[in-house]
Amino acid sequence: MLVTDDIQALSTAVSGTVALPDSPEFAAETFAFNAATVHRPDVVLGAQNAQDVAAGVKWAAERRLPVAVQSTGHGADSVVTGGLLINTRRLQALQIDPVERTARVGAGVKWRSVLEASVPLGLVGLHGSSTDVGVVGYTVGGGLPVLGRAHGFAADHVRSMEVVTADGALRRIDAEAEAELFALMLGGKGNFGIVTELEFSLFPLGEFYGGGIIYPGADAALILAAFREWLPTLPDHASPSISLLRLPEMEFVPAPLRGQFVVHLRFALMGNRDAGDALLAPMRAVSTPLMDTAGPMNYLDVDQIHMDPADPLPFMAGGALLQDLGEETLADLLQLTGEGSDCPLLLVEIRPLGGALARAGVLPNAVSGRDSAFMLFLLGFKMPPVAEEVAASIRGVLAEMAPHSTGYTLVNFHGEPGDEADRARAWSPAVYERMRAAKTSYDPDNLLRFGHAITGAPPAS
Ligand SMILES: Cc1cc2nc3c(=O)[nH]c(=O)nc-3n(C[C@H](O)[C@H](O)[C@H](O)COP(=O)(O)OP(=O)(O)OC[C@H]3O[C@@H](n4cnc5c(N)ncnc54)[C@H](O)[C@@H]3O)c2cc1C
Incomplete structure (x- = not known):
């Protein structure tokens, strides 16, 4: 248990804010963009600089306290309970x-x-x-x-x-x-x-073409099938993705689309209007768009491609890597999440991998899943009237789609970290074993044990 002297020692060692659960600063220092996650560390450090981060970790290590880190809370997939949370948002160099x-x-x-x-x-x-x-x-x-x-x-x-x-x-x-x-x-x-x-x-950055096409959800089967046929015709410098959206009656949704079930094709291309229009032509012909914003784009408007919410909201997510987008995969996905299903999820997204994503970087790293064809990502708002249904729906859709999955995930799209076997699915077995060995060397007391944390390999006997 932390005593006054411990907190005093931390406050003396750092120049940033130290806040306890009963301090007025605590809520702001622990707040996450994912408002469904309310962290409850024993103490939070609003670090002012790198030296504060080092002093905070050293202080925690001396007391064998677990340490978590947050900057925006976009990735607050699980609650931090106990220990020290270091907030890095002031490190703005x-x-x-x-x-x-x-x-x-x-x-x-x-x-x-x-x-x-x-x-x-x-x-x-x-x-x-x-x-x-x-x-x-x-x-x-x-x-x-x-x-x-x-x-x-x-x-x-x-x-x-x-x-x-x-x-x-x-x-x-x-x-x-x-x-x-x-x-x-x-x-x-x-x-x-x-x-x-x-x-x-x-x-x-040369000429940039980007935006989205929104279609009626009733045409989802047609559009997804056309999307699958269209992908192999695209060059690597074109990046598309597609989602089924159950749009809430909320301000971040363009007024005419509120409350509707739609399909959202997203498109980004390093290229000019002629190149973009030519590549998008088959997808523009497949159904009558409700909205089409694709065209030459000022790169600073790039958030308009996906139209993710800009303000904090309570949500829950989960993902899987898919082997293919074959007829059975699409049929199963539509049955589970399409029109006529009782799916409560806001977003059912498919991002194609491929291109440079499939090739190892010049330097080796821990990114896994490069051999997958697609990523499936599911997200629901933890808000009425669906708040209580979202978790079970994500679990259910992922379980039903398992035969189409590689069994692995991308850690940024994994969603709530489960048990050790579940967390391990974010890395290939070879990378995971290297990570376990490195965990034993660099974090033998498993201080960094929150979120998508792994445990070290037992020492060789
Ligand atoms: C609206 C939205 C859109 C997204 N789009 C994409 C996307 O297109 N592609 C993609 O790959 N991901 C995407 N993500 C996922 C996002 O990349 C992850 O959630 C990421 O962890 C967020 O980082 P953060 O620092 O903003 O969040 P935080 O919640 O502050 O941090 C999340 C985690 O990142 C790690 N972390 C943060 N800071 C540090 C640090 N200083 N040192 C070490 N580890 C640290 C920790 O594990 C921490 O728990 C999206 C998420 C949201 C909510």
Whole structure:
């Protein structure tokens, strides 16, 4: 149990905010974008800089207290109970090097800030569907980008990082300095340390074409079948995805679509209007769109492609990697989640992998699932009238779709971490074994044990 002297020692060791559950700052310091998750650590540290993170971890290690980290709470898939939660949102350093084409960011930086600095210089980073997500949490989870088929996973393009390991040491690591730790941090989620700074490559931005087409849900079978036929015709620099949406009567939904069941095709292309229109033509002809926003796009409007909610909401999610999108896969998915089903989920999404996502990065890392064809992602709002049905629905759909799945997941889309066997599904067996060995070296007391955490391999006898 923590006593006043312990808290005093932490407050003395750091320059940031230290808050206990009865402090006025506690709610703001622990708040997660996923408002369904209300963290209850023993104490939260609002770190001001990397030295605070190191001092916080060292303090916790001396007391064998578990440590969790959060910047935005977009990935708050489970509740942090007890221990020390380190909030990194104040680590806002951001530097773009237009010559080297790199960005260096602190652990609190969101993708939106990177784009606001890099797009005027003609450069973009490999962010995901919402630029409100934190760069570091997303990237240590692999980072499946909007432009993934063109460039691969975000983790494939990290050059170096600064990380505080479970002993409280602040290390600068890259492909040469502590290469195994560096590789496993990229895709291994927060299992081996807390990143304080990340340096990664940016890519030249030429003409950009993007947006979405929204169709009536009644045509879902037709549209999904056409989507499957259309995919092989696309070049790698085109990144599409598709979802079934049960849109709530909420403000973030465009007014004419509120309350409707629709199909949402998303499309991103490094190319001009002619190229985009030509590639999209078959999908524009398949059904009469309710809305079509695809066209030349200012890259700073990139969030309009997926239209993810920008404000915190309570939600729950789950995912699976699929082997194919064959007739049986689609038929089963539509029966479970299509029109006429009693599916309560807001989002049933299919993201094709392939292209550069299928190829290993130049440097090895822990990203797994590259051999899968598609990712299935399910998300429901934990709000009336469906709040109580969402968890069972996600479990049920994933169980029924299991025959079409590879059995693995992407850690950023895994949803609530279950038991050890369930958590292990986010990595290939070979990567998982390397991670267990690294966990034993870098976190022998299993201090970083929250969320998608793994346990170390038992010492060799
Ligand atoms: C609306 C929305 C859209 C999304 N779109 C995509 C997408 O297109 N592609 C994709 O790959 N993912 C996507 N995600 C998932 C997202 O990338 C993960 O949830 C990610 O973990 C969020 O990181 P965060 O720092 O914003 O969240 P947080 O909740 O603050 O952190 C989540 C986890 O990331 C790890 N982490 C955070 N900071 C650090 C750190 N400093 N050091 C070490 N580990 C850390 C920890 O394990 C932590 O529990 C999306 C999520 C949402 C809610």
